[in-house]
């Protein structure tokens with residue numbers, strides 16, 4: 458059993474803390490956002506993540522998971538300190554390390570014995586060494602000398618299936634130069650280690666690079682199929698069949714070959730930009746990633762154009778938008794393509810009736826720039842009511858089986874823009890719709 462503190466109780470920190478507690482560890486989750494900690498103490502889960510409430514409730518009731526606002530006490534009382542704070546994009550595309558630095562300095566200010574500091578936030582190569590320096594600086598201000606090690610342990614969970622991903626990872630990556638820290642980390646992940654989850658030990662920089670390379674590769678794969686989809690539209694090919702056949706090649710694999718409105722979310726956009734920035738900083742341009750970033754922006758713009766062309770102009774028309782979150786099963790709208798697409802449509806004079814099963818609260822402020830042109834609907838059919846067209850932007854399961862007869866009766870014109878390709882053209886056309894997918 459390890460005694461762990463998780464600094465930052467967001468999507469990654471809360472899932473990691475709860476699951477590490479479920480592995481039998483004693484975990485304290487701490488956050489500077491006091492309202493978040495107050496809610497967690499009352500048993501409320503501040504994010505929408507399937508299955509998370511059960512793990513949090515179970516481990517909190519069992520006394521293995523606690524929440525606090527007292528960063529200093531949480532650092533002093535435990536030996537393994539995970540940093541899971543946000544690393545949002547800075548203006549120049551690099552990762553903003555402000556929160557990581559603050560967490561590291563908080564550790565240095567109160568360090569009281571040997572600790573392992575684990576970077577779980579996604580941070581550019583070289584940040585582990587900086588964390589070491591920041592802690593040393595604070596120790597020297599205090600005139601204190603305590604030993605500690607910094608480990609990079611990047612997180613690969615996906616929002617929407619975070620609990621399953623954390624408890625059944627494809628691999629665990631531990632980057633460290635210290636044998637003592639590596640031994641501590643094996644104890645932290647003991648239950649997964651015993652289950653023979655691939656456990657990859659590397660140096661600090663290599664572990665940091667693995668995370669960025671993984672996310673960048675997936676972003677490239679998505680963008681690749683999006684560009685193939687765009688060409689399919691021009692030459693009369695069907696990208697669904699292309700992707701199915703492509704994915705059967707064992708060297709390629711079927712995942713991340715789903716064409717759509719472009720990747721979004723809290724990771725791919727910022728991590729590709731940060732990695733490209735690192736490449737430029739070191740004089741090694743990552744041209745594939747740079748191209749991917751541009752192509753992804755064009756893909757979102759292309760969706761606006763697709764709707765505009767399909768409707769013969771959107772000015773003065775109302776469009777029902779189903780799905781706002783960047784993917785299903787999350788309430789997260791960070792860099793969701795929906796934001797760019799909704800803003801693009803409104804800029805061309807459209808009015809929107811929007812609905813999302815989990816994202817409505819977040820949408821109210823993420824879409825505030827175009828608030829005056831939006832009606833926040835009560836459900837999917839309320840959104841469709843009286844609209845001139847229907848656009849599906851996120852593939853929530855409940856949108857896969859819409860009552861198309863009812864939808865058609867509610868719409869002014871039977872136009873369906875299926876930006877996630879969740880319907881078959883033939884079945885939708887049979888119901889009397891004009892169908893617009895991606896790459897078909």
Ligand SMILES: NC(=O)c1ccc[n+]([C@@H]2O[C@H](COP(=O)([O-])OP(=O)(O)OC[C@H]3O[C@@H](n4cnc5c(N)ncnc54)[C@H](O)[C@@H]3O)[C@@H](O)[C@H]2O)c1
Nearest residue numbers: 465467468469488489490542543544556559560578579612
């Ligand atoms: N969200 C994902 O799917 C995902 C997946 C893998 C990796 N990551 C990476 O994990 C990191 C965290 O991402 P997230 O989505 O959980 O972010 P988040 O914004 O949901 O959570 C970060 C939390 O850290 C807290 N915080 C900030 N500074 C603090 C400090 N000094 N002390 C204590 N708490 C502090 C914030 O209040 C917030 O609650 C990022 O680097 C991200 O790139 C995210």
